[in-house]
Amino acid sequence: xxxxxxxxxxxxxxxxxxxxxxxxxxxxxxxxxxxxxxxxxxxxxxxxxxxxxxxxxxxxxxxxxxxxxxxxxxxxxxxxxxxxxxxxxxxxxxxxxxxxxxxxxxxxxxxxx
Amino acid sequence: xxxxxxxxxxxxxxxxxxxxxxxxxxxxxxxxxxxxxxxxxxxxxxxxxxxxxxxxxxxxxxxxxxxxxxxxxxxxxxxxxxxxxxxxxxxxxxxxxxxxxxxxxxxxxxxxx
Numbered sequence: 001x002x003x004x005x006x007x008x009x010x011x012x013x014x015x016x017x018x019x020x021x022x023x024x025x026x027x028x029x030x031x032x033x034x035x036x037x038x039x040x041x042x043x044x045x046x047x048x049x050x051x052x053x054x055x056x057x058x059x060x061x062x063x064x065x066x067x068x069x070x071x072x073x074x075x076x077x078x079x080x081x082x083x084x085x086x087x088x089x090x091x092x093x094x095x096x097x098x099x100x101x102x103x104x105x106x107x108x109x110x111x112x113x
Numbered sequence: 114x115x116x117x118x119x120x121x122x123x124x125x126x127x128x129x130x131x132x133x134x135x136x137x138x139x140x141x142x143x144x145x146x147x148x149x150x151x152x153x154x155x156x157x158x159x160x161x162x163x164x165x166x167x168x169x170x171x172x173x174x175x176x177x178x179x180x181x182x183x184x185x186x187x188x189x190x191x192x193x194x195x196x197x198x199x200x201x202x203x204x205x206x207x208x209x210x211x212x213x214x215x216x217x218x219x220x221x222x223x224x225x226x
Binding site: 032034036042043044045046049089091093094099100101102103104105106 | 115146156213215218219
C-alpha cells in the first residue's frame, strides 16, 4: 500500500518569508495529491491539490509542485502571514479497492511577526 | 460548516466501556471514511464505506467496528476502551469512492479515563 513521508515535522519562519514542505510517496500509480491545513482544534481543510498530469499548480500565495519521476511533491507558501500558522498534511490515495487518503505525519508551521 | 456532521463533539468515558460515534456525510456523498488522530500523531485511516458496503480497511483494531446505514450515515463503534484510545476521531465524505473532494467533519474528541 501507499506510504507517505513528510518533512520537516516543524518549520518556523518570519512573516514575509517563504515556507516549503516536502512529501514523498511510494506507489507510482498514485495520481492525486492534496494538501490539508489544520488549525488548532479544528478539522483538516483542503487548501490545494494536484493531479499527476500536471507539474505545478498555484492559488494565490500557495503552490504545489509534483515530480512523478522522483515520487515527491511539495507545498510552497510565499509571503507567509501569522494566520498561515497551522499543521499542514500531505496525502496520497491508498490505491486499494477503496480510495482512502493516506496522510503524512504533518508539519507544524509557525509564522512569527 | 463543511456539511459533514459528527456527533457527539466530546465524549468522556471509562476504560472497558463501549461508545458509538456518528457521522452524517454531505448531502449526495456516498463514501464515508473514518480517521483517528492521537496527540502529536497524524491522521490514521481506519475504515471506508461506500454506499453501505465496506470498501477498505486501514489500521483499525479488532475492538473497533463500523457500519454505514441505508440513509448513508455511518457509526464507528469502539469497545473495551483503553486509555490509548483517547483521540480525535474524524470522519470525511466524498461524492464517489474517489479521494477528490474529501471533506472532513469537525471530529469527536474521545477521552478515556
